[in-house]
Amino acid sequence: MADPAGAPDALATMNQLLEQTIPRAHQMGVTFVELRAGYVRAEVPFEGNGNHFGVVYAGVIFTLAEVLGGALHYATFDVSTHYPLVRSMNIEFLAPGKGPLSASTALDDTEIARIRAAAVNGKVPFGLVAEVVGEDGTLIARTRGDYQIRPYGS
Amino acid sequence: MADPAGAPDALATMNQLLEQTIPRAHQMGVTFVELRAGYVRAEVPFEGNGNHFGVVYAGVIFTLAEVLGGALHYATFDVSTHYPLVRSMNIEFLAPGKGPLSASTALDDTEIARIRAAAVNGKVPFGLVAEVVGEDGTLIARTRGDYQIRPYGS
Numbered sequence: 001m002a003d004p005a006g007a008p009d010a011l012a013t014m015n016q017l018l019e020q021t022i023p024r025a026h027q028m029g030v031t032f033v034e035l036r037a038g039y040v041r042a043e044v045p046f047e048g049n050g051n052h053f054g055v056v057y058a059g060v061i062f063t064l065a066e067v068l069g070g071a072l073h074y075a076t077f078d079v080s081t082h083y084p085l086v087r088s089m090n091i092e093f094l095a096p097g098k099g100p101l102s103a104s105t106a107l108d109d110t111e112i113a114r115i116r117a118a119a120v121n122g123k124v125p126f127g128l129v130a131e132v133v134g135e136d137g138t139l140i141a142r143t144r145g146d147y148q149i150r151p152y153g154s
Numbered sequence: 155m156a157d158p159a160g161a162p163d164a165l166a167t168m169n170q171l172l173e174q175t176i177p178r179a180h181q182m183g184v185t186f187v188e189l190r191a192g193y194v195r196a197e198v199p200f201e202g203n204g205n206h207f208g209v210v211y212a213g214v215i216f217t218l219a220e221v222l223g224g225a226l227h228y229a230t231f232d233v234s235t236h237y238p239l240v241r242s243m244n245i246e247f248l249a250p251g252k253g254p255l256s257a258s259t260a261l262d263d264t265e266i267a268r269i270r271a272a273a274v275n276g277k278v279p280f281g282l283v284a285e286v287v288g289e290d291g292t293l294i295a296r297t298r299g300d301y302q303i304r305p306y307g308s
Contacts, residue, residue, distance in 0.1 A: 021206030024182065024214055052175035058240055059217035060178055066212050086212055088246040 011035050014071050021070075025063050032071055034104070038112055040071040041104040046097075056097035056140075065091065065130040065143040068105045072128065073149065076112055082119055082149050089145040097132070097140045105130040115149060123150045165189050168225050175224075179217050186225055188258070192266055194225040195258035200251075210251035210294075219245065219284040219297040222259045226282065227303065230266055236273055236303050243299040251286070251294045259284040269303060277304045 014035055019026040028049055034041040044056070044064045051057040066086065073084035105128045107115075118124040125148050132141040168189055173180040182203055188195040198210070198218045205211040220240065227238035259282045261269075272278040279302050286295040 022211050022213075024203060024211055027181070028178065049178060057176050057178055058220050058243075059176075059213060062216045062220075062243075063213035066216075086247060088244065089212075090242065090244045092242040093240060 010075065014074060018067065022067060025067050028060050028063060030064055030067055035071060035075045037076045038108065039104070039106045040068050040075060041102060042068060043100060043102045046099050053096065056101055058093060061097060061101065061132055061141050062091055064101060064103045065132055065141065068103060068130050069128055069145055069147050072105060072107065076107065077116065077119070077149055082151055085148045085150060087146040087148060089143055091141055091143045093141050095138050095140050097134055099135050101132050101134060101140060103130050103132040119149050119151065123148050123154055164229065168228060172221065176221060179221050182214050182217060184218055184221055189225060189229045191230045192262065193260045194222050194229060195256060196222060197254060197256045200253050207250065210255055212247060215251060215255065215286055215295050216245055218255060218257045219286055219295065222257060222284050223282055223299055223301050226259060226261065230261065231270065231273070231303055236305055239302045239304060241300040241302060243297055245295055245297045247295050249292050249294050251288055253289050255286050255288060255294060257284050257286040273303050273305065277302050277308055
């Protein structure tokens, strides 16, 4: 799967980073499967992540959606000067997750340009909406996260 | 630690249930430490739950707060006829968690009576606010969860 843009390498690096930086998410089997500026998608298996109702546990769904913010930052902004922070998150549980799940989030070019320009001067808040879906596309959960991008040292 | 009210037994049962019903929460070391009708408190260690900033990972804090709902249900309502469900949850991250954390939530007697009376006829929504604090009492996170208590079969 050679990719002239080097996307497979970025993915492999991001998955390695996840293992090192958020071991609990890695242990759940959370894996990034698509990553580019303004877009990220991750998956989590069902095995080991169920609860007593036979559906994926709420804390796993939260984690699957939450890690997208850091990966999107990595793929979109300058990680040598800025870091991301989640301030708050709302999660709606819309249907039970009965199998492996996939979650994605995106930022459009206009919003990316706004954040990049503002971040030169300091902290910049931005919102991310993520959707968690089952294998058949059923919407399992939706999150709305309030993030900040911050220059190192702030 | 003999307790005439039998609280240690209820606690031990609840911790055993957590291990069986939400293995991922148990693996994080989430443990119930206080449990009575209308009140529950749980703790989680720092070890193994940190992230790359050296603070407790957001998904662990969410899980610590989220499991309180099920335990409160167990300690307060009739588990032979009704089960709890989380519909949505908002979590604010207010300060970094740099050590073991404790989370608690409560329902007052008036609200418990209202829910019990209404639950005879079907699903009843109720809200729970939980606070997550550090060892020195610093407020680390606050969650506001929308739950339902539902009769089995509904």
